[in-house]
Amino acid sequence: MAIFIASTKSISRGKGQSAVASASYRAGVALEDTRYGKTHDYSKRHGVMSADIILPSALTAANAAIDRSELWNKAESAEKRKDARVAREWLVNLPYELSAEDRKELAHSFAQTLADRYGTIADCAIHEPTQKEIDRGADPRNYHAHIMFTTRTAELDENNEITLTDKATIELSDKKRRSLSMERVSHEIKDVRQLWEQIANEKLAEHDHKLIDSRSYAAQGIDIEPQLKMxxxxxxxxxxxxxxxxxxxxxxxxxxxxxxxxxxxxxxxxxxxxxxxxxxxxxxxxxxxxxxxxxxxxxxxxxxxxxxxxxxxxxxxxxxxxxxxx
Structure with a gap:
């Protein structure tokens, strides 16, 4: 039976993180980080089934394109604060009941929906548990996607090149969102979790699989106890x-x-x-x-x-x- 996992976190300099390093690790590739003057090389990393850049539909229609290295170096250079958020990641569990092709289609559909919703660019990396992880006790059904998004909206400049401009609405503070008559960010995140539930269930229903539920285990009446943070x-x-x-x-x-x-x-x-x-x-x-x-x-x-x-x-x-x- 498929389980529901859809969580998000910010990738920020305040935590000592780099968007380029994070993208390199998730995609399992080598990327040059111009801000820090180093190369992050995770090309020997196992378990990466695919990694794709997904643009907002408007940019795709305009035949725009950008590679992973350029994208995340632009994301870094767009931020001036030393504690800036440089990317947002959504981690979603991909139902093992589906085929590899269907899991990829599902992850890309979710990434595309959010890219269009916020005008941001997504970098979707699909992972499978490696044999080494399974030997250490990992669940062999643990297929999942790490989807990194730019925190700024993407537009085309006068040279028809992609540029990152204003902060996406999901990145705005609650104070700023109130001034724009928007709900708190926590409501926004809840909406996105429900969006994942909807998209995943549509794909599961196509194949007559049991559906997932975005509610907490407590809300579902299931007495699951959270593990301690290690x-x-x-x-x-x-x-x-x-x-x-x-x-x-x-x-x-x-x-x-x-x-x-x-x-x-x-x-x-x-x-x-x-x-x-x-x-x-x-x-x-x-x-x-x-x-x-x-x-x-x-x-x-x-x-x-x-x-x-x-x-x-x-x-x-x-x-x-x-x-x-x-």
């Missing part, structure tokens, strides 16, 4: 332990031996999150069983030609194991 130090400790274990396994293999990788967490935070994850999987499994029971009952009613409006829903039983639909 932070950079704990994350590094977890990663370093895995790398050591992997080297031990490779060394043992070279010697014709077998070494079982120790996947227990290296930190207390990691242990707590593992417990939370196990609990959430049990809760989620129960919810899926409930949904399957309702779907099976509905299928049975429809197949028998009963009046579904006058059928009493079945009683939910915690240890019920649903039977497959006939």
């Amino acid at each position: 932070g950079s130090v704990a994350t590094k400790l977890e990663r370093d332990k895995y790398e050591r274990e992997l080297r031990k396994a490779e060394q043992a293999k070279a010697e014709g031996k077998h070494y079982e990788i120790d996947k227990t967490p290296a930190t207390q935070l990691g242990t707590i999150n593992e417990i939370i994850n196990e609990r959430n999987e049990l809760v989620w499994g129960t919810e899926l069983a409930k949904n399957q029971l309702i779907n099976d009952t509905a299928d049975h009613i429809i197949s028998k030609g009963h009046d579904i409006e006058h059928i009493t829903p079945p009683q939910m039983v915690s240890d019920y194991v649903p039977k497959p639909s006939m």
Whole structure:
């Protein structure tokens, strides 16, 4: 069953970030960063299925074009403040039930819709979990898209070249938005999340897959507990332990031996999150069983030609194991 993930964050100098470096990492390419006088090279990065620049429809109709390096260097040069936001990223989960082609079409449709809505340029990178990540415990169904957007609107200048001008409305402060009779940014973000739900569900419905829900788990009545934030130090400790274990396994293999990788967490935070994850999987499994029971009952009613409006829903039983639909 597809899950809903649509989150956004700013890429800013105040956090020590660069739009060029971020684009390089997400696209898995080498890009020259003229502002910082260095080259970011992530061309050996695995897991990048595709990476495409998506212009607002008006610029595409005018046969405009720009490459990744020029785009993000322009995004950097357009900002003068040392703490400026230089890009906005949307991270969306791509339903594993769909084909690779459909997932790409879905991500591009969302990116195009936002590019047209705000007049910004998108850089859409689609990722799949690598075998190394899967070996470390990542879900092999974790297909997702990192979609970076310019924070400024894109227009054509007198030389018919793309230039970045005013800040997009989603980047304006709440004070500025109020002066323009606009709702708070939080409302805007909620609207975009619902937009992703709509676009994704249209694609899922085409193939008769279960739909996603943009509401929080709490709003849906699902008792999912959020994991604790690991932070950079704990994350590094977890990663370093895995790398050591992997080297031990490779060394043992070279010697014709077998070494079982120790996947227990290296930190207390990691242990707590593992417990939370196990609990959430049990809760989620129960919810899926409930949904399957309702779907099976509905299928049975429809197949028998009963009046579904006058059928009493079945009683939910915690240890019920649903039977497959006939």
